[in-house]
Each structure stands twice: as structure tokens, then as C-alpha cells.
Amino acid sequence: MDHRHRPVLPRPERPVPGGIPPVTASPSATAATQARPAVVRTTDYHTAGEPFRIVSEDLPAIPGDTVAERCATAIGPGGSGTAPRRGALDDVRRMLVQEPRGHAGMYGGFVVPADDDGAHFGVLFWHKDGYSTACGHGTMALGAWAVDSGRVAAPADGDAEVRIDVPSGRVTATVHRAEGHTTGITFRNVAARVAARKVPVATSVGIAEVDIAHAGACYASVAARDLGLAVTREDLPALTRAGLEIRTALASHPATWHPDGPLLSGVYGVILYEELPDTPLGAHQRNVTVFADGQIDRSPCGSGTSARLALLAEDGRLGPGEDLLHESVVGTVFTGRWKGEGVTEVTGTAYRTGEHAFSVDAHDALGAGFLL
Template sequence: MITVRTVDYHTAGEPFRIVDCAPSGMPPVPGDTVAERCATVIGPGGSGTAPRRGALDDVRRLLVQEPRGHAGMYGGFVVPADDDGAHFGVLFWHKDGYSTACGHGAMALGVWAVDTGRVAAPDDGDAPVRIDVPSGRVTATVHRGAGRTTGVTFRNVPALVGARKVPVATSFGLAEVDIAHAGACYAAVRARDLGLDVSRAALPALVRAGQEIRAALATHPATWHPGGPLLSGVYGVILHEELPDTPFGPHQRNVTVFADGQIDRSPCGSGTSARLALLAEDGRLGPGEDLLHESVTGTVFTGRMLEGGVTEVTGTAHRTGEHAFVVDPHDALGTGFLL
């Protein structure tokens, strides 16, 4: 009987399933850095959305697939940091494979690190949790008040605008797509340009549009990142719409379609970073201004630009459960299935 223990959180509605590899007895992942370990689990000839089979990837499949997970599940394997400058590292995973960035996951991990005592935190004040991810080192600063966690701010790697108004033909019409890198590559398009709105009712059409745009940009040079192939290629498509500005800056609603048609229930942490870079280049987000970024579920992140393309995104993360998943050796379903 195989047992895998997890601690689950949600960040603004998006799930994050945490496996602390060392105490869980998970197979070790070769590599000197988190980026190298990510390449190892993807495997030679594999990709972020089509990894090769392996011992640790079987654990990913077990936790994300039914009957123990679902197509919208997200999570991470906690692994050693690159060096003593970070508290730990993480390999992010989803139903199709692995990602180089995950803002909502970093936020959940920050709160988890404080909740478990892995990182000391005051009753009142802030506790920075430094995390090595495949795209670099990020920080989740956990905000505390009266002995409890009140919020968390994710500081991402620098965001980089790749291209503007790239024409993409879809079954909904021609889209003008903006491309930005923020730990992962995102393509952003106005939903109304495709005759869509960002709503739950429109989700099937939004997902189809996102999949078409991602496929159309598969070989576009603007999706290439200077850091190499691991950071290149469109990971998510952000379909967004304008809402009335707040006194503090722009207000938008979005749905991020990532990997092979997965929907982010949150406003998307690293996707928010990408939007911030594009809005700043447009002159719509100045110093001291915030983006109020809303998800299709109505949850909210607040984002701001700092110097040098660095972004910060603030939200909340809460624990939802602790689990001991088992695999009976006589269970014909094995690691499960996806519908």
C-alpha cells in the first residue's frame, strides 16, 4: 500500500496541493538547482505539458487525476533550495505536467511555511518566505495581525514584454495578442475582440479561444525567453475585460487558460505580473498605482509595479485540508484518470 501525504490550500479559490518530499519519502530528484530538477522530472524529450513517465511523475498523476484530484487541481513538490538564500524550493505541477512559475502556489506555500512553523513569523508584522522556483527566486511575504495570517504578497521575478498586437486567427475572429514573460510566458487578449465576455457562462468558449491562441503561437519568436527552452513557449492565455477604474488604478476581470485548457480559478499570480508589465508599458499603471485584478469566480488580487520590472501581487491563502492518499496495489485504476 502506497501512502502520499499532502496539505491543501486555496489561494483566491485556486487549489494548491503541497507535498513536502523529504519527510514524505518521495523519490529524490537529481539536480543542483530547482530548474535542473524541473528539467529532470520533465525528462529527456518531454515538455512542460507532456512530461516523460517517472516515479515522481506518477505521484503527480496520482494527486491530480480522479478519483483523488480533478482536472483543475494544482500543486507542488517541496524540494531543497538552490542555496542557503532561500527557505526551500518547489516544483509546480498541474494536470498536464509542470510549470516554471505559479504565483498563487508561491502565496500558498508562504502561508503553509508560516502555519507549520517552518518559517518563524511574528504575531503582528510580516514574515518573508523565500522560495526557489524553476524561473528564479521569489518571495511570499506573509502578513500577520493579532496572531493570525491576514494576507500574503508575492514578489515575482522581473517581468518582460515580448511583443504587442500579434495577429492571431481564431474561430472567433482575428485577435491582437500581447505577449509577456513573468516567470512563464503569457499571451493576453481582450475578450471582447473575440465577441466574448469574462463570465462563467462563457467559459467553454473562453477555453477554446485560449487553446487556439496557445497553439497558434507555438513557434512565435516572441514566446522565446533568454533563459532558454524551459522558460519559453506560451504557458497561459489571459482573456481580460475592463471594469471601471478604482481611485487607485485600473480594474480588470480575467480568466487565464493555461496548459491544455485548465482554468485558473484565481486571478492568476504570475499572470497578474504579466498584465502589470503590459499595463505599465501602455502608461496605464504609474508609480504608486494598483491593478485590481478580478477572477472569473469574483476573487481579487491587487498588483503593483516596482522598479526593474519587478511586480508584487497581494491576496489571501487558506488551508483546506490535510490528506493521506493511498494506492491499493489491487486497484485496477492505479493513479487514476481524467475526464
């Protein structure tokens, strides 16, 4: 598949945030009438360096029959993934992700009921700007948390399967155990598919040829060297700027739309990657993923790795059972495996970093939080 287009130019006006059109939810399906909990308890993990803050209790009511419906409720009528409507639930997100309790790179999730008895629980993923439909690193952290907390039984030696409903569908975190310790987590994503190839996009540093793939969320991939950049900490400002320009330019591109509707449509993240020497097991790449309104994934990006696997498979660089060694800008690693027919698995590690009980003093002018 090789869809070619005329260059996509940056739009003069800011598009719908995240490229995701407003979702619909009944006005009665908002939690705006409830007060934010006095204390919010979290358990924090990091997966390959990317934080994940888990909230599993004392949440405002989140109406909906499925996780996807609850995600629409959280976003609110007329809101979008990176511009949710205010309400009690979103006040909790803002408090946890913004300073002084969080930071611009914070990520997390609200644990909610599963769609049916086939999953252990559901989750609504969130970041500094709003909500996302997929999160591979978060799924790995949730798998470790489910086993650590006893929510899902696990052997001292062997594997435990944690089934989780997310807004994009059902995913699985297989938690690998040895001598009573978790040694890794393998995330099996929803089906990944390629939507478009070599879409020209004009950026401030030149024309980028962008590949678009869906893997629970929509990702745009571009070779960093084609923009004169390298995936290094030194180039992060330029990488971030290019990622935002590409995301903005593709806001209305038809390849970013998902057949299941607006919640899954629009570019979520832009993956800027560079090639490294192949390993005996397959391809080797380093990437930085720019998502939301300029957030940088410290990990190699779990669902983004799924998108890269689909593209590499279509290029003939990965066959069933072959691996992608995928590095992040901070040097952490995921191993992605193409299973065929859109099925991908991504393996990494996740570790607990702390437990917290957050509160807001009624006299604190900065209690709701802020971002620089």
C-alpha cells in the first residue's frame, strides 16, 4: 500500500485539539455535579521511564455501559481528547497531573469496571492535556499493579494474564514471574493496521514523508534524519516542534479517521525514529514519540511500537515471530513482536515508585494545580 498525496501544509488556525473531533455524550452523563474527593489515593509506577499514576478508588461516578462510553463521559459533551470539559472527574485528573503534585510529563489512569466478565477491569488513560484511547506503557504498569496488589492471582514462577478493557478495545498484559518477582510484562494490543504511506507534510525544517498507522490510537511516523534531526536529548526541542507541526497539519487528513468513530480518530502521537543496526532477531530503531500538546514519551511508546511493527511488516522487514528492538530517547527498551494479521506484542518492565494520598487545602490558591 502506497498512498501518495500533495504536501499537507500547516493550518493557519489551530485545529480541534489532538485532531480528534468532539465526542458526543449525554449532558446527564457528566460527573460535573459531584464534588472532587477530599483525598485521592494513587499507586505510581514507571514503565521504561514513563510514569503511570493509578487511581482505583473514591472516584466520582462515571456513567456508561462500556469503557469507551465512560471515556466519552470523562471528555464531556463537545469536548475532545486534548480539550475535555470541566467536571469533578476531570478536576481529579488536573490535580494529579499538574504541578505541584504532577508535572507536564505525567501520565495515569482511572480504574473502572470492565465491559463484561471477560476482563478483570477497565481503565481510562489520561495525561496533562486530557484522555487517550490507548496506552501500552500504562497497560504494562497496570498488569504489574494487578499482580502486586493481589487483584489478579499470579504464580511465583510462570505467567499471569491480566485482561483489561480500554477505550480502543480489550488488551492483555501477561506478567512474567520468577522466584516471586515480576521480571517483565508483555502487552498484546488491539489490531494494528497501516492507513497511509509517504504522506508529504510541510514543516519548518522541510518536507516530511509521513506514514500513518492505527494501533489503538493513530500514530504518524517519520524518519528523524529526513528532517535533519537525530533522536537525542539535544534535539528534543526541535523534535518536539516538528512533531507538533506534523500533528497539526494532519488534523483533518482522512487516513487519521477510524471506522469506529471520532473517539479513535485523529493523530494521537507523532513518532520520530532513526534506524540502528539490525539485531539477529530483527530490526532495531530508536524513537521519540510526541503526543498531546507537546508531551514526550520517556519510554519507547507501547502502542506506538505496535504501529511501528505494522509498518515494518508491510515493508517486509519483519515477518511473523520476528522482533523489533525499540529504544527510547532515554535509552530504555521495549521488544516488539509481529505475530501476523495485525496482532502485535510488546514486552517491557514496570516498577512501583510509590503510593500517595493527595489532598487540596481549601485556602490554597494553587490547589487545583498549574502547568509551566
